[in-house]
Each structure stands twice: as C-alpha cells, then as structure tokens.
Amino acid sequence: MIGRLTGILLEKNPPQVVLDVQGVGYELDVPMSTFYNLPANGDRLSLLTHFVVREDGHFLYGFASEGERFAFRQLLKISGIGARLALSVLSGLSVGELAAVVAQQQVGRLTKIPGIGTKTAERLLLELKGKLAEVLPGSTATVADAHSDILNALLALGYNEREATTALKQLPPGITTSDGIRQALKLLSRV
Known part of the structure; x- marks a missing residue:
C-alpha cells in the first residue's frame, strides 16, 4: 500500500492538502496538528500515509509523524x-x-x-488503555500506568498496601508492568 508520499505541496484547504508527486496530485486529509506545521505552497513535503478503500471511494490520510x-x-x-x-x-x-x-x-x-x-x-x-505507550515510551503517563498496574497486581495477590507500596518504591524508574511485578515479588519474598 501507500506508506509515504514525498512531493511538492500544491494546495492547503483544511483539513485537505494536495501533494504533487511526479506529476500526480494526491489529495490527503490531515489532522490539524499536521496542517499547522505544513510548509508554504510550492515547498517539498513528505507525509506518512494511511490508505483506506471503501465501496464509496479510496481515501488517503497524511501524517507528519x-x-x-x-x-x-x-x-x-x-x-x-x-x-x-x-x-x-x-x-x-x-x-x-x-x-x-x-x-x-x-x-x-x-x-x-x-x-x-x-x-x-x-x-x-x-x-x-495501554495501547499508546508504544508511541511515547517512558512518558510519565506510561510510567504512572505501569506503577498503578503493579500496585493493583500486588494487592490482588494478597499483599497489604504498605508492603506493596514499599516494594514499588524500590523498583527502577520506567520499568514495565510485567518486569515490575516480577521484581516486586522477588523483593517481597525476601521480607
């Protein structure tokens, strides 16, 4: 399928752009976050794309990242x-x-x-939930999510809040949920 287009930006009409790729003008719908960062008409542009085929037409969507x-x-x-x-x-x-x-x-x-x-x-x-972590690895939202999941798993396994919280504080920052549970259980088994 079409994964990326690189060409000359011909038109910008929110949320649609027209990109000339070697003489073929592709119409792409883009989110406003991409639209606001477009260069001037006539400049070279490269967009990642998502191609959708439906019975009422073929549609291209473009993204800056x-x-x-x-x-x-x-x-x-x-x-x-x-x-x-x-x-x-x-x-x-x-x-x-x-x-x-x-x-x-x-x-x-x-x-x-x-x-x-x-x-x-x-x-x-x-x-x-949990699916956007791949986009932003190490983000505070992902870390907070992992810590919450680890804490809930330890509580479900029968540890009290104080034990679970103490083990959680000893884990390295940015740890994944599965590794965090494994390491927390090792820490708790030593007590």
Missing part, C-alpha cells in the same frame, strides 16, 4: 470510530495529550472534541 499515524490506526480499530472522527480526535489533541488523557482516564477532556459524547469517550478510554 509516525506517532500520529499509529494513534490514528489505533483509533480506527475502535468500533464506531471512523476516519473523520479519528482525525477530529488528533486535531483536538496531540498524540502526547491523547496518551495522557487515556492514562488519566479524563472523559471530560475527550467530550470537548466535536462528535464525541460521553459514551464514545468512555469507549475510547477503555479501548486505548
């Missing part, structure tokens, strides 16, 4: 979220902000995006 494209693809996997709504989410929030909103389960922040109601926001938060 791999993180945006990855988040877009994760959004498309959610039932009831189409390409337009996924672009709307990425136009309203940067990928980093979206990852933080998901990690902190902020329904209110998502409902401010046009087209997203409370039920859709809740479904987004549920479906995206």
Whole structure:
C-alpha cells in the first residue's frame, strides 16, 4: 500500500492538502496538528500515509509523524470510530495529550472534541488503555500506568498496601508492568 508520499505541496484547504508527486496530485486529509506545521505552497513535503478503500471511494490520510499515524490506526480499530472522527480526535489533541488523557482516564477532556459524547469517550478510554505507550515510551503517563498496574497486581495477590507500596518504591524508574511485578515479588519474598 501507500506508506509515504514525498512531493511538492500544491494546495492547503483544511483539513485537505494536495501533494504533487511526479506529476500526480494526491489529495490527503490531515489532522490539524499536521496542517499547522505544513510548509508554504510550492515547498517539498513528505507525509506518512494511511490508505483506506471503501465501496464509496479510496481515501488517503497524511501524517507528519509516525506517532500520529499509529494513534490514528489505533483509533480506527475502535468500533464506531471512523476516519473523520479519528482525525477530529488528533486535531483536538496531540498524540502526547491523547496518551495522557487515556492514562488519566479524563472523559471530560475527550467530550470537548466535536462528535464525541460521553459514551464514545468512555469507549475510547477503555479501548486505548495501554495501547499508546508504544508511541511515547517512558512518558510519565506510561510510567504512572505501569506503577498503578503493579500496585493493583500486588494487592490482588494478597499483599497489604504498605508492603506493596514499599516494594514499588524500590523498583527502577520506567520499568514495565510485567518486569515490575516480577521484581516486586522477588523483593517481597525476601521480607
């Protein structure tokens, strides 16, 4: 499929751009985060793409970064979220902000995006939990998420809050959930 296009930027009409690639003009819909960072018309531009084939047409979506494209693809996997709504989410929030909103389960922040109601926001938060960590490894949202998961696992295994918290404090920063649980159990078995 078409994964990247590089050419001359011919037109910019939000949220659509036309990119001339060796004489062929490709129309791409882009999130506003990409649109605001476009060069002037006539300048060279390279965009990562996502190609969608439906019975009513073929559609190209362009992204300035791999993180945006990855988040877009994760959004498309959610039932009831189409390409337009996924672009709307990425136009309203940067990928980093979206990852933080998901990690902190902020329904209110998502409902401010046009087209997203409370039920859709809740479904987004549920479906995206833990999936945007790949985009932002080592982000504070990911670390907080991992620590919360480790703590909950230790509590579920029968350790009390004090024991679990003490073990959690001894873990190295940025540890993954599975490694954190394993190391915490080793620490707790020594006590």
